[in-house]
Amino acid sequence: METSIFTKLFLWVEDLFNKIVTSRYNVLYYHGALPQFVMYVLFISGLLLFAYYVPTIDNAYFSKNLVNAFTSVDYITDQIPFGAAVRAIHRYAGDAMVVAILLHMIRVWFTDRFKQYRWVQWVTGIVLLLMVMFIGQTGYYLIWDERSLLLTRMTVSAFDALPGVGEPLKFWFMNGRAITNLTLSNFLFIHIGLSFTLLFALWVHYVRMTRPVITPPPAINYILLTLILVVVFLFPITATKMADLNTQPTSMDVDIFFLWPYQLLAATGPGIFWVSMFLLVLILCVIPHPAVLRIFGAASKPVEAAEVVVSKCVGCRLCFLDCPYQAIEMVPAPAESRFKLLATVKPYRCSGCGVCVGACAFDAIDLPNLLDSDVTQKIKELAQAQQASA
Ligand code: HEM
Ligand code: SF4
Ligand code: SF4
Known part of the structure; x- marks a missing residue:
């Protein structure tokens, strides 16, 4: 099989980085370690936010500032020292995670490292990507502002369109038959529970590799952290309006990394949305199969085992x-x-x-x-x- 022009271009860029920063500091050699590092940042910042977050919709208890999800997030932003920064770090580290995963996918794709014996890493990678996307989306529901309400309602109506499984999915998602306090505790449970499940999925991702590269030189981690802090400084999180179940918000700010599926849903309707999502995931999962690769003339020679x-x-x-x-x-x-x-x-x-x-x-x-x-x-x-x- 001929080396494609994209692979040649990728290897050229890789070589250029080697000449500029030497192979030790070539970020492309730590493509898998970058999302791993961002994950640590997310865990630590998330833990700090969790200390003050109150997962309720109705005004509940505590002090006058910590009465529901929205006001507790407001309290973290306005009253807790560095609270606004920690919130922004958590949000932008989420975006950085998606960017790092995409870089990782591009690298394994263009260096042909997803075929044959690596199919387990590829398929578990897709599972990791889906989990990361869903964790990020539940993060947006937790704020309980108008956008959270709109996203929750859009998800419920998208589930509604699924024959047979729609009803149980809706029940599971709202933790009941309507949006209540229990809905928000369910969102928090999914957000945190799935984040910990990521660790198990990562274990499966690594299990066939003897020495996966998961720790880049500290300098690369510092640079990545600095980049996140620059974004935090340049784009502080702005105030939003609390969700009101008696209103019908119709528009929202879209985070292109996590919320693009909602844009697709709004543009196409639930039927086309589910079919296209299903096809996208299916294509990504079957791509390493030799029969599929042969269709695109990209199959490698079968490996002759030792x-x-x-x-x-x-x-x-x-x-x-x-x-x-x-x-x-x-x-x-x-x-x-x-x-x-x-x-x-x-x-x-x-x-x-x-x-x-x-x-x-x-x-x-x-x-x-x-x-x-x-x-x-x-x-x-x-x-x-x-x-x-x-
Ligand atoms: C949470 C997200 C992810 C993390 C933390 C992660 C981490 C890693 C790490 C550390 C490696 C070893 C890299 C090396 O030793 O050079 C690796 C390998 C690999 N990953 Fe991921 N990964 C993630 C998501 C994905 C995704 C979304 C895909 C693709 C769909 C993917 C596909 C692969 C493949 C095919 C390999 C084997 C590459 C090789 O053998 O050189 N990963 N991953
Ligand atoms: S194949 Fe060679 S290296 Fe492996 S266990 Fe046997 S003698 Fe040792
Ligand atoms: S050639 Fe030897 S070292 Fe390489 S993957 Fe096969 S068994 Fe392992």
Whole structure:
């Protein structure tokens, strides 16, 4: 398969960054670590907001400022030292998360790192993206201003259009048959509960990678944090009007990162909205499948998995420790063997990268159609190229 013009362009940009900031500080090499770092910022700022947030619609209790969701958010913004800044950090870090995820997706797409044995990372990535989108949207419901009310009503009417599952979904979403105090506690539960579930989804995302890059050099984190703070300073969050269940707000400010589906819903109506959302998610999920890639002429050659020469393997585990994709499993050696363990390759996880061949000092693992000397030569070339660009 020919390298596409976009991939060449991407690699050119990557090379340019290497020349300007060196490969250690090339942000494109930390594409997965960026959303991970932003997630920490979101967790910490969210925890601070949670300390004063009151998830009710009706005026409830506490002091005169902390009587309902809207006034508690107002109280955080106006009365708590740095409250407005923490709120803005939480909101813009959410936007930064979407931007970082998009950058990550673009990078894995244009460097062809989503096919074959990486399909698990790709599909769990789509799940992560959907979760992040929904967490961000529930964040907007929590403020309980006119926009929150409009978004809640739009969601309820979109569920209404779904035959069969619409009613239970509506009931689940509103936590009852109408918008009440329980609705807001449900939104808070979804917002926080899904945020913690992200950690589990991330574990599944990483489980097939031996050494995922999740910590960039601190300088990159500081720059990212500074960028978020600049946006916080330039675009402070403005005051809005409290939701009133007796009114019908019809327009709202749209956050393009999280609320674009509502724009689509408003523009097309629930029928077209659900069909297009379903198709979008389906296409994104099936794209790594070889049959789909073949349609676009983008299928890669099938990988020829590494093979263990059973008679030579001493069970030293070096290949197992070095394999980047957890494609090697150590199993008990056959009874007639002098050794305890034997390496075995899971072909569906193997990328054919040859790292295990380089790791084995006993010539006990090979890539079919590739001699050990070829592999050693290939590894040397890659190491030299890496050193040259550093
Ligand atoms: C919360 C959001 C996400 C986080 C924190 C995250 C984080 C990461 C990290 C740290 C890696 C390892 C990168 C490396 O070692 O170079 C990775 C790999 C990967 N991610 Fe994500 N990811 C997220 C969402 C996504 C999304 C939305 C997609 C695509 C739909 C995706 C697709 C992939 C793929 C295909 C890989 C394997 C790349 C490789 O082997 O080089 N991820 N992710
Ligand atoms: S070639 Fe070896 S190191 Fe590379 S993925 Fe396959 S088993 Fe793992
Ligand atoms: S490195 Fe070689 S000898 Fe050691 S477990 Fe792997 S295949 Fe066997």
